[in-house]
Amino acid sequence: MDEDARRNMRPLSLHVPEPRFRPGDAVDFADFDIPDVAAAPRPDIGAMPEEMRSLAYGLVRVLDLDGASGGAWAPRLSPERLVAMLRHMALVRAFDDRMYRVQRQGKTSFYMKCTGEEATSIAAAYALDRDDMCFPSYRQQGLLIARDWSLVDMMCQIYSNRGDRLKGRQMPIMYSAKEASFFSISGNLATQMPQAVGFAMASASRGDTRIAACWCGEGSTAEGDFHSACTFASVYRAPVIINVINNQWAISSFSGFAGAESTTFAARAVGYGIAGLRVDGNDALAVYAATEWAAERARNNFGPTLIEHFTYRAEGHSTSDDPTKYRSAEERSAWPLGDPIARLKQHLIAIGAWDEERHAAMDREVAEEVKAAGKEAEKQGVLGDGLHQPFTTMFEDVFEELPWHLEEQSRQMVEERKAAGI
Ligand SMILES: Cc1ncc(C[n+]2csc(CCOP(=O)(O)OP(=O)(O)O)c2C)c(N)n1
Numbered sequence: 001m002d003e004d005a006r007r008n009m010r011p012l013s014l015h016v017p018e019p020r021f022r023p024g025d026a027v028d029f030a031d032f033d034i035p036d037v038a039a040a041p042r043p044d045i046g047a048m049p050e051e052m053r054s055l056a057y058g059l060v061r062v063l064d065l066d067g068a069s070g071g072a073w074a075p076r077l078s079p080e081r082l083v084a085m086l087r088h089m090a091l092v093r094a095f096d097d098r099m100y101r102v103q104r105q106g107k108t109s110f111y112m113k114c115t116g117e118e119a120t121s122i123a124a125a126y127a128l129d130r131d132d133m134c135f136p137s138y139r140q141q142g143l144l145i146a147r148d149w150s151l152v153d154m155m156c157q158i159y160s161n162r163g164d165r166l167k168g169r170q171m172p173i174m175y176s177a178k179e180a181s182f183f184s185i186s187g188n189l190a191t192q193m194p195q196a197v198g199f200a201m202a203s204a205s206r207g208d209t210r211i212a213a214c215w216c217g218e219g220s221t222a223e224g225d226f227h228s229a230c231t232f233a234s235v236y237r238a239p240v241i242i243n244v245i246n247n248q249w250a251i252s253s254f255s256g257f258a259g260a261e262s263t264t265f266a267a268r269a270v271g272y273g274i275a276g277l278r279v280d281g282n283d284a285l286a287v288y289a290a291t292e293w294a295a296e297r298a299r300n301n302f303g304p305t306l307i308e309h310f311t312y313r314a315e316g317h318s319t320s321d322d323p324t325k326y327r328s329a330e331e332r333s334a335w336p337l338g339d340p341i342a343r344l345k346q347h348l349i350a351i352g353a354w355d356e357e358r359h360a361a362m363d364r365e366v367a368e369e370v371k372a373a374g375k376e377a378e379k380q381g382v383l384g385d386g387l388h389q390p391f392t393t394m395f396e397d398v399f400e401e402l403p404w405h406l407e408e409q410s411r412q413m414v415e416e417r418k419a420a421g422i
């Protein structure tokens, strides 16, 4: 094409997403459409993905904003079980608060909270069997806590101390607990997604009964691994639940950079021919109901489900982050779907199973439980006090027999440290 003809054509341009609210902006979610709890139908667990496409664009809800429950998805859970769920969510929040503080005190180098997202792990764990295999991201500490894993054990990992079952080889919070069917957390985003699908495929090909579930953030859906996982899950109808926690932020990048301006994250399922559900992630009953549905579907060989949990990351990405630099401080309180603990509490009060006094007592108890665990864990050491695993252990556990060159390096390390007086 000659230059003249080119000059008459429209220049190309790129769309660069921009979040609605930046620091200092007044936040207004008035145009945010919250579908009615009665709006989402609950298909049969064997429904074909194409029969239920609308669920990938709507919002499965059970609790309305007044604390009443209803709609086709309302699960049958006793008040005692709901109180247990509430207590586990409160325990996660208390654990997060304490571990955040100890990081500020210099007792560990790093911590990540899941504030505002507790329902997405706790209610999911309640709907799964204890030995269903979980492949979490770094924000699913609630799975371990819902499975009554030892808080002391988790704290020892965070402190990389003498009691750390991972011997200081993982970043703080990157737990691994085979006995709780909780796969080792990886810092490389989305690697757990194809691993979960692979586990589910292996389980099915052996004729076993364990299903798998994995979790990643909405930002992580932009990783290739997420898409490989969806392809394999769809092709082999793997018994797996693919959870996307849409907390609207990926450190300082808003969800628009992972595609949220164009469609929902649950709609990724449509392209792969997978059942897709978009769920109010701050509604513990909706998370429970969706997970229970997907688990039943997987157990009965109807294949995978992709669940988007729509929520809000109420605090910073990690202790290394400062969200006041990139988003409006008002967003958290203005978020129309509220807080998951406050909403379950309100529901329990509405059905006469709970009251403010019991709630305050529960908050005191969980804070005490975390404090006691903290004292126990700190006896085994905190960052910088020397009470960690011996350095020589860093050469162990990779090879069955230590190769000669690692043995040599190990000896050299000991000698050099001795010479340096460490
Ligand atoms: C492959 C890879 N790329 C980038 C990073 C750096 N990183 C760590 S967390 C994160 C944001 C992830 O956001 P999201 O998936 O939405 O999860 P969230 O933190 O919101 O739970 C990034 C970019 C990484 N750890 N791994």
Ligand SMILES: [Mg+2]
Binding pocket: 217, 218, 219, 245, 246, 247, 248, 249, 250, 251
């Ligand atoms: Mg995110």
